[in-house]
Amino acid sequence: MKKRVLSILMTAAMVISLTAGCGQKADKKGTQKSDSGAIVLDMYHSWSTDSERGAALNALIEQFNKDNEGEIEVKVTVNPDFPAYQEKVKTMISTDTTPDIFHYNFNPNDLSRQESGKLMDFSDYMDDEWKARFGEGDLETLTVNEEITSIPFEKAGAVMYYNKDLFSKAGISEFPATWDEMTEDCKKLEKAGITPFSLYTADDAWYTCNLFTYLAASYAGVDKLNEGGDIDTDEMKDAAAKLAELTKYTTSDAIGANYSVAMNNFVSEKTAMVIDGPWLIGSLEPIKDKVGIAQMPSFQDGKVAENYVVTDAQTPWAAAKTDDKEKEKAIVKFMKFITSEDSVKQLTLEGAVFLSPKLDMEDSDVKATTGLLGEYLQLNSKVEQSTVNIQRNLTTAANSKLPSLLESLMLGNVTPDEFVDQLAAENK
């Protein structure tokens, strides 16, 4: 009898321990308070504090916490693996554990986050003063179903960094102004034993997509590219053909390499050119005197302005919806702080981040900025036309197929026409 009771109890204990938590429903986020009574805001982002931008952001958060001691405390969790971070954010939204504050990669073809009904609407807090802080059209782009669920933040131009020493070694005195000159210079570089481009195809194949977008803008024109619509066009096919030609001038590990491999190829002077954002500047310290920032070539047929740029995605801030007005106000206070003129200046000058909230170019510190960051700021201040990296406007499904399609194009497994046809089919 004793054995029977014991076996029943043990079985019951095992079943309970195994199923514990299975039926527990995640509570909607309430307001968490610290021991001092301050409202705690859980912030989740991907900027590692090892990076310049992460350190600059961290310094600002510490300053905010100090200024608001006893009232608001921002607690940070960092996940530097951006693709994994994006997925985690989606999972957190779907499981009602949305972080109080987080950033994400805005994609007009994937509004699942904005349409989830779980993000805070900033419309009531968006006064004229705050609205005036943001770049032209950025706030409108992020307004979905008349709700402002995202605050514009990072929006950096991807520009051409080139190694002046390696260009000189190949006998090239000036950066090419046209794509045809670029092809000729690639041949000269290769003849001198220098690999022209740093590219990669793993993860999001971002470097390769930057080059593709610049080519697409050159063939189609920035305005036409910004109109959106079907990507199955002759101009895209021409751009794909030129991309296939230029990708011959890359490293042997480009197919399958990821961002860090390709970036290191440039930093270690294995390659002469790379298209990257301002955050690269911090990594260029060992070769900073050899590197210049160049205006991207065009076909000089008037389709693009002399100063045109491909920007990376909009990476805005968003916040979890809450019923607590006090918490809502705390979130808004932090958002206004992080997008303020002082914060933007600090993030740009110390973190080498280029943001949608406006930077005062007449500020004496900004004017006095030298080196690559100074060059970058000057180039950005002259931009006449801009378009966003093509992959940011593709559907999630098309984006997931893009790296393998690029590999197929580079390997010659598909023709440029087939590349565009297949990408367009996935994008529907």
Added chain:
Amino acid sequence: MKKRQTLLYMAPAVVLIVAFFLFPLCYLIYLSFFEWNGLGEKIFIGIDNFKYIVSDPVFRTALKNTIIWLLAALFIHIPFGLLLALILNRKPKGWKFMRVMYFIPNVISTTAVAFLWYFIYHVDVGLLNNMLKAVGLGRLTHAWLNDPGTALVCNIVPFVLYAGLTMIIFLTQLSTIPKELYEAAVVDGATSIQVDLKVYLPLVKPAIITNIMLNLAFCLRTFEYPFLMTGGGPANSTMNLSLYIYKEMVGANRYGISMAAGLVTVLLGMVIMVFVNILQKERKSHYEK
């Protein structure tokens, strides 16, 4: 009384199977008929997800590559493990050391092993290319993982070589074979190869079936090698079913398609297990005769 006790003891296993296999399987089947991006509304689309994967060349490549993995297990990995076991069973000098050395890779995480091999194959800093250069065979250096012609083989090689667990299963079975059988065969004038083929091989059949089941199950769910070494590339040439399921769900946010591919994988696994069971039954009936 005895029956009730039996049921009681079986309960935890039943609960586990229902909670962690049958329920997820039912949910997987349910989701495979929906279009769902992981957030928001699920839209019922009938068998469209299955139609899609059948027409998707990437899925067909994944299926083909998974079958190549299975064949590599059947015709290279398992025979290699058996060969190692037969050699070590003769207890040559240093056999205990060799047994440990062969088994070590099986206790290291597959992730670490995949990274190790990534750096062996790396085009610039890889051990393989540098060794080829060092012995004057620089012309044979190759971008092993960047070429669709060699990438899949490179993915499979570590699995084929690390046959430690397979070898241990064979060794265990070999240790149960009475020594008298070997001695009798030797007295009758059998050569070493004849002893292996005529005495040992028929008697290790249960271990062969166990190894087939374990290795085929591993090949069906293998993920780390293609994910970490090549990411399924170049141009999807190393894509397998596990990675396809992952990429459709996490990369493309197409949960329905991912679940449909998952269901195909489950069915493939079931077909294989049924086939192995038939083999086992045939073996038993053969011995009963």
